[in-house]
Structures are given as C-alpha cells and as structure tokens.
Amino acid sequence: MxxxxxxxxxxxxxxxxxxxxxxxxxxxxxxxxxxxxxxxxxxxxxxxxxxxxxxxxxxxxxxxxxxxxxxxxxxxxxxxxxxxxxxxxxxxxxxxxxxxxxxxxxxxxxxxxxxxxxxxxxxxxxxxxxxxxxxxxxxxxxxxxxxxxxxxxxxxxxxxxxxxxxxxxxAYYSGEVKVIIAEHYSRAANGGIGAAKAAGNYSAQFYPTKLANEQGFQQIIWTDDATHTKLEEAGTMNVFFRINDTLFTAPSSERILDGVTRKSIIALAEKEGIDIQVRSVLVWELVEAAKNGTLKEIFGAGTAAVINPIVGFSYKDEYFELPKLEDSVALKLKDKLTNIQYKLEEDTFGWTVKI
Amino acid sequence: MxxxxxxxxxxxxxxxxxxxxxxxxxxxxxxxxxxxxxxxxxxxxxxxxxxxxxxxxxxxxxxxxxxxxxxxxxxxxxxxxxxxxxxxxxxxxxxxxxxxxxxxxxxxxxxxxxxxxxxxxxxxxxxxxxxxxxxxxxxxxxxxxxxxxxxxxxxxxxxxxxxxxxxxxxAYYSGEVKVIIAEHYSRAANGGIGAAKAAGNYSAQFYPTKLANEQGFQQIIWTDDATHTKLEEAGTMNVFFRINDTLFTAPSSERILDGVTRKSIIALAEKEGIDIQVRSVLVWELVEAAKNGTLKEIFGAGTAAVINPIVGFSYKDEYFELPKLEDSVALKLKDKLTNIQYKLEEDTFGWTVKI
Known part of the structure; x- marks a missing residue:
C-alpha cells in the first residue's frame, strides 16, 4: 500500500x-x-x-x-x-x-x-x-x-x-442500548445487497427502527428474512453474543456485512485466548440462554460505535435484561482495540498505518 | 380529487x-x-x-x-x-x-x-x-x-x-426482450422494501442485470429470495404468464410492487372475459408449460414499457422460445389500454383525468 x-x-x-x-x-x-x-x-x-x-x-x-x-x-x-x-x-x-x-x-x-x-x-x-x-x-x-x-x-x-x-x-451512541429482535421486517435478501455498504440498505431500516424506538428500543437485531430464526446484525453493526465464556458471531455472508471491527474483534479474542465461534446463532438459543442465565453479554461492533454493549433484548413481547458484569468481555476487547488504535499498546497485528 | x-x-x-x-x-x-x-x-x-x-x-x-x-x-x-x-x-x-x-x-x-x-x-x-x-x-x-x-x-x-x-x-424498450429466471440474485426480501418505489431497489438490480445482458438477455425474471421457486417480477415490471387461455400474475406483496398497469390489465382482462388468476406461478409450472406447448405468452407490464412481450426465457441454461402468435393477448390488452389512455375508446372505468 x-x-x-x-x-x-x-x-x-x-x-x-x-x-x-x-x-x-x-x-x-x-x-x-x-x-x-x-x-x-x-x-x-x-x-x-x-x-x-x-x-x-x-x-x-x-x-x-x-x-x-x-x-x-x-x-x-x-x-x-x-x-x-x-x-x-x-x-x-x-x-x-x-x-x-x-x-x-x-x-x-x-x-x-x-x-x-x-x-x-x-x-x-x-x-x-x-x-x-x-x-x-x-x-x-x-x-x-x-x-x-x-x-x-x-x-x-x-x-x-x-x-x-x-x-x-x-461516541456514536450515548446512553443504554436495548434491542428488539426482528420478527417481521428484514435488512437483506438472499442474493441481495446486504453485504455491500450500499446506501439503500440503510434507509430500508429507518421505518422498522422508528417502530422499535417508539416501543423504547434503540436498535433492532436483524434476523434472516426467510425464517427470522437466525441472528444477523444489530442496527448498523455486527453483533456478538457471549454465552458462558464463549463468544459467538454470525459468519459474514451475502446478507451480513464483513465488518472491519468484527474481524478485528475475532482476531483479538483469539489472541486473548477467548473462545470464539463464528457460526449462526439461533433466536431460540439466545432466549434459552437468557432464561437459564448463561447469556452474559450482547454487543454490537462497528467503526462508528466501536463496541456497543447491549443491556437487554425483547423477543415476542418478552424482555430479557442482561446481567451487569464486572468482567465484561465487550469492554475488555474495546479497551484492547482502542489501545491499538491510539497507539497505547503495541500493534502486533500490523493494523495501524501512519499518515 | x-x-x-x-x-x-x-x-x-x-x-x-x-x-x-x-x-x-x-x-x-x-x-x-x-x-x-x-x-x-x-x-x-x-x-x-x-x-x-x-x-x-x-x-x-x-x-x-x-x-x-x-x-x-x-x-x-x-x-x-x-x-x-x-x-x-x-x-x-x-x-x-x-x-x-x-x-x-x-x-x-x-x-x-x-x-x-x-x-x-x-x-x-x-x-x-x-x-x-x-x-x-x-x-x-x-x-x-x-x-x-x-x-x-x-x-x-x-x-x-x-x-x-x-x-x-x-417506447421504453426497443427490440426483442429475452429474460433469464433468477436462480441466485434477488430483488427484495421478506419484510424488506420491495413493494416501495424506493431508489435502492433499482440499483440493486443493476449488477445481476448486467450479468444477464452479458449472456444475451435483456431482463431478469425475479424469483422469491428464499427458495427461488416463485416467479415475481420481470426487471422493473410486473409479469404475466399465459398458459393455454388463462393469464396468471403474482399477487402484490411486500416483495412485489402493486403496479398501476398491472391492476389495470387485471381489470381489462376481466372485462374482456379473459380468464385471469392472481396467484404465485412456480418456476417448474412455467418450464413444464413451455415444454408441453401450453405456455403461450409472457409479458411485462409497467408505466414506462406499458406491455412488453417477452420472446423467450432461460432457466438453468436451457432456453425456451415462445411461439409467435396471431392472437396475442398481450397485444390485445396493450391496444385496449392505450386506446383508453389516448381517449380513442370510451373509458368505462373512469381511469382518465383531464388536465
């Protein structure tokens, strides 16, 4: 370069x-x-x-x-x-x-x-x-x-x-972020433009997001449009789930943006010895984990917001509050990532480029 | 008004x-x-x-x-x-x-x-x-x-x-229109913006259409994004199929634009005593009808193109040529519709509005 x-x-x-x-x-x-x-x-x-x-x-x-x-x-x-x-x-x-x-x-x-x-x-x-x-x-x-x-x-x-x-x-967001899981509206089609940062992908989200806002939620966790069973993105961010001590995030695809923050978090988590699995997370898995107490964290990841912890989610009119943790993986990874970005920690990945 | x-x-x-x-x-x-x-x-x-x-x-x-x-x-x-x-x-x-x-x-x-x-x-x-x-x-x-x-x-x-x-x-299109049936790319998601005349719906089609053009087809017949088994729209037009003497067109939906020309054609066909069925047409039905000779016509319908006869379609690398008919329903309906629009025939529907 x-x-x-x-x-x-x-x-x-x-x-x-x-x-x-x-x-x-x-x-x-x-x-x-x-x-x-x-x-x-x-x-x-x-x-x-x-x-x-x-x-x-x-x-x-x-x-x-x-x-x-x-x-x-x-x-x-x-x-x-x-x-x-x-x-x-x-x-x-x-x-x-x-x-x-x-x-x-x-x-x-x-x-x-x-x-x-x-x-x-x-x-x-x-x-x-x-x-x-x-x-x-x-x-x-x-x-x-x-x-x-x-x-x-x-x-x-x-x-x-x-x-x-x-x-x-x-900061991009200020205040707590609660999300609602999409049951009807969708962000992207199979064979569509969801993986592109195309203008039309964003305005398509405005109306469903407005409806979510009116119900007291700041963002939507998008699901696959065909079945609404797979968790895909959170608002305009990629999304991560921590169940017990494992982090999950969906694979990038035709419907899911290949986020730079997302792939940096995956690399950082691997380096830190955090168990990370790149696979589709199903809505029922999330609900079950929330119910049995194994769901520890949800966070969005993107350039604008960096890492954005989510405090709770709603699905089919039931609200699930996430625990307040001392040992948040989201905040640990955010700290690692921003330390590299601001040159406060050694960049062993070679990610930073001087102007 | x-x-x-x-x-x-x-x-x-x-x-x-x-x-x-x-x-x-x-x-x-x-x-x-x-x-x-x-x-x-x-x-x-x-x-x-x-x-x-x-x-x-x-x-x-x-x-x-x-x-x-x-x-x-x-x-x-x-x-x-x-x-x-x-x-x-x-x-x-x-x-x-x-x-x-x-x-x-x-x-x-x-x-x-x-x-x-x-x-x-x-x-x-x-x-x-x-x-x-x-x-x-x-x-x-x-x-x-x-x-x-x-x-x-x-x-x-x-x-x-x-x-x-x-x-x-x-005219909007000139020359013959051959179409290819979408097997991978899609126009709209369930819960998306396909039914809106939103700018982003159109640019999303440009790349797949370019690929079709390179293969010698002018337009794509879009299928549902989840299964690619239902025929939905043709390029930027609604689409009609004539099998024997019955016309078929898909119902308008969240994915399919509620076209003014489309609904006018349905009304005109009913008035003319043409059997018209508003229901999803499946790809295999079309292929079977083409193979057994009962598929008579395919045409697109929209304001820009009015009614646009399609001369043949390709599916899974097989090309099906449509017959050249003396008694084209597409051309008959186009004639009726444009006669009303140009005040050459009585507008019994009350569709025309004078400036």
Missing amino acids: NLSTNNEIDIVRASSTKINDIDFDNLVFGNIFTDHMLICDFKDGKWQKPTIKPYEPFLLDPSAKVFHYGQAIFEGMKAYKDNNDDVWLFRPDENFDRFNKSAKRMAMPEVPEEVFLGGLHEILKIEKDWVKKGKGNTLYIRPFMIATGTGVVAAPSSQYRFMIILSPAK | NLSTNNEIDIVRASSTKINDIDFDNLVFGNIFTDHMLICDFKDGKWQKPTIKPYEPFLLDPSAKVFHYGQAIFEGMKAYKDNNDDVWLFRPDENFDRFNKSAKRMAMPEVPEEVFLGGLHEILKIEKDWVKKGKGNTLYIRPFMIATGTGVVAAPSSQYRFMIILSPAK
Whole structure:
C-alpha cells in the first residue's frame, strides 16, 4: 500500500478555517465537517484528476441517477491521534477493498488505490489539526461514491463522483442500548445487497427502527428474512453474543456485512485466548440462554460505535435484561482495540498505518 | 380529487424554450427534460410553498442523506394527448397513493395532494406543448422525493425535497426482450422494501442485470429470495404468464410492487372475459408449460414499457422460445389500454383525468 505523497491531486486551500468555532467536547456524531473535501469524478470511462477543495455544496441535475435509483456506496473509517501528535488509520486497506467490492455489486466503477488511499492520505495531512488527542476523540472519515449521470432510465450511470468528507467525532451512541429482535421486517435478501455498504440498505431500516424506538428500543437485531430464526446484525453493526465464556458471531455472508471491527474483534479474542465461534446463532438459543442465565453479554461492533454493549433484548413481547458484569468481555476487547488504535499498546497485528 | 388551479404555487417561467431543438421522432427514453420542474421542500416539520421554475441543477451538501443512506422514492406516470389536443393523466390517484405508501415505508413525510396532484396539474398546463399527439407519444412524468438533510448518521432526515420532472418519451424498450429466471440474485426480501418505489431497489438490480445482458438477455425474471421457486417480477415490471387461455400474475406483496398497469390489465382482462388468476406461478409450472406447448405468452407490464412481450426465457441454461402468435393477448390488452389512455375508446372505468 502506497500512502506516500501524491502529485496527482489538485489542492485548493480554504481561505480560513472553521476549527476555532467547534466545541470539540460536545460533538454530535456526523454533523460537523472539516474545512476541505476530496472530489474525484468518473467520466468518459475513466477517473479524472482528484481535487481537494473547500467543503461546500455542489450541483447535481434533477435526473441524477443517485436520486432515482440509489446507486451509491460508502465506507466508514476513523483517524486517531497518538500522544506524539501522529495521526493513524486503522486497517485502511480493508475499507478500500470493501469499497470496491461494494462498487462491483452496485455496478459502479472501482476506485483506484491512489485516489482512495492516496487521496485520504493527502486530505488527512491537510486536516490533521481536526484529529484531537485523547481516547474517544476521532476524526470520522466518510468516503462515498454516487451516480451523477443523468436520465430517468433504470440502468447504471456512466458518470460517478467519489468523495471523502471528514467529521470530528466522539461516541456514536450515548446512553443504554436495548434491542428488539426482528420478527417481521428484514435488512437483506438472499442474493441481495446486504453485504455491500450500499446506501439503500440503510434507509430500508429507518421505518422498522422508528417502530422499535417508539416501543423504547434503540436498535433492532436483524434476523434472516426467510425464517427470522437466525441472528444477523444489530442496527448498523455486527453483533456478538457471549454465552458462558464463549463468544459467538454470525459468519459474514451475502446478507451480513464483513465488518472491519468484527474481524478485528475475532482476531483479538483469539489472541486473548477467548473462545470464539463464528457460526449462526439461533433466536431460540439466545432466549434459552437468557432464561437459564448463561447469556452474559450482547454487543454490537462497528467503526462508528466501536463496541456497543447491549443491556437487554425483547423477543415476542418478552424482555430479557442482561446481567451487569464486572468482567465484561465487550469492554475488555474495546479497551484492547482502542489501545491499538491510539497507539497505547503495541500493534502486533500490523493494523495501524501512519499518515 | 381536486386538480383545479392552485394559487399556492410560485411560478417562475423559463425565458426561452428548448422544445424546438428536440427531435421528437428519435427520443431516447428518459434523457430529455422539459423547460420547467416543480420543487417543494419539507423543513421545520412542514411542507413549504411549491415552486415551478426553469429546469436546472441544484445544490446539495456532500453529507445530504440521500447520498449516504438512499432515502429516496419515486413514481412513474405518463401524460397523453388526445385528438382534440386535450392532455390526460391515467389513474394519477393510484400513483399519488402509492407514493405516500413508499414515503411511509422509507420513513419520509407524506406529500400533500395539493402539492403532488395540484403541482402536477400546474406544471402540465405549462408544458402541454411537450405532450405530442399520436399513439406512442407520451410525456413521462417523474415525481420523486429525496432526503436533503445533512449529517453522516444513519437516521431519517429532517429535510426533504419533492420534485416533478418531465421527459418526452416514445417506447421504453426497443427490440426483442429475452429474460433469464433468477436462480441466485434477488430483488427484495421478506419484510424488506420491495413493494416501495424506493431508489435502492433499482440499483440493486443493476449488477445481476448486467450479468444477464452479458449472456444475451435483456431482463431478469425475479424469483422469491428464499427458495427461488416463485416467479415475481420481470426487471422493473410486473409479469404475466399465459398458459393455454388463462393469464396468471403474482399477487402484490411486500416483495412485489402493486403496479398501476398491472391492476389495470387485471381489470381489462376481466372485462374482456379473459380468464385471469392472481396467484404465485412456480418456476417448474412455467418450464413444464413451455415444454408441453401450453405456455403461450409472457409479458411485462409497467408505466414506462406499458406491455412488453417477452420472446423467450432461460432457466438453468436451457432456453425456451415462445411461439409467435396471431392472437396475442398481450397485444390485445396493450391496444385496449392505450386506446383508453389516448381517449380513442370510451373509458368505462373512469381511469382518465383531464388536465
């Protein structure tokens, strides 16, 4: 992976910075953006020269295909600052690879490494002051691609825009997370786009999640759409279950996102000697474990939320509260993972990449 | 339904018209737009005053939720001109109702009738010269709504834009349509958004359709995602099968769009005394009927394509050619339907609405 300086990017600097207006102690996730953005357009069958320029709205035709057919993908990443003021990425190659897998599934052109990773490197050098020191402070990175070609005919676009925008962030969720297990609504079809970080996967969850919110639950644990018997994802995160001292998480599949945090947790758990099994967990197993007291923890895992402990779940109108543990595996693994990300502990995996 | 003049719309007229530059005999579907568009924004919890103004690109923030989470819906409708130069809509109340059903499923605000239908009436009065006389000439109407609120957090937007754009059109498909029956990829999940005209449903089909195209097929007949045994939709159309003298089409469901053309064909067939059965058709039934010669016709039905005869289908690498018929039910029903739409035959159903 080449993250060295790239001369093939046009850079237009903002005339002033907004950074002094930002209250970094009271950030709401994802609603403040840094001074610059990266744009790279695909047209005439090839990627054009990327530009880093001041963050600002841009023009699109009313018939742009992203509006009508949802041809759009994204990634979620974070930059971290260590105690020496160096800025680090966590497994950026994984996000780059997945982005292009998503692109392929959505019939969009793959983005070259020098645009995605090279461009990210350049914009992070410019915006390094937006990455604040201290565990919990991050700069959330949102690479995305939209279909900008025009025409209201349901076919792939011939023009696309790849962008990177950056948002300073603290925690994604605040407060306790209770979940409800999906009995009717679903996140993904067999042979569908569930494994892609495609825009349409997310808005499809909004209405069922709103119904869950109205019942007092923050998220939904999605089940397989055909039988609603297999536990698959939690909201927009992968999900782990601890029964006695074994951790379980579903295998990634066509329906389940191959999360970077998920695979890092599996590797960390293995290294820590925690028994971890990658297999489908069935709803009845979870309910039985909750009833007989062997269910110790449930947690979501994803870049935005890192590891998100779940305090209880509801299934068929019955609510199961999880125990409050002194020896939470979720919190232990979160600590290990964030120590690596913030360079507080040795990265024996080679996951961290310096900007 | 009140389609009378609405004083609650701001109108800014284009200074000139593009209409004289258009070659109306050689239109490509969906890539030419009329001089004006309608815009109505939702913010602060309510719909603002709509505006009809010159068709032009508009600004969006890079973090607009439509780009990241695909919160976007649309409708497809057509305007027709009769021999007296009057302009007609076909069952516009059905599109309006379905649009708001889609809105609900995608956690978007419902659009008021005076904005959707009242606004459509106003813009069609302005653009009436773009509707050309003669069967086959239409003005394709694309109402749509996108999430314009900002912020990269996966939750419903608080701001939306509803728009209507108009595109003069002839046929949607040209040439023969051969289809392949889906064995792996799927269009919709149980408990998913298949019944909504949500943007994400369409881009999800692009890659499997591209694979089909590469094998020489124009469209896919989608099957249920759990078993791939039930025939559901054809590309972006509903699908009908004629076995002997009985027509079959799948019931609308959570996975299958409740098409306006579909339901009009069912009503027309009943009126014409054609035996029509609304039930799931299984793949093996179709293959058996093709093998024993009782399969007479397959056709897609939708607003854009009207009725689209299919000349053959492939299943598990076996290709079945359909007979060339003198007495095609597809063409008979298409003729009946378009005669009603163009006011060439009495509309005993009360489907047509004058502008």
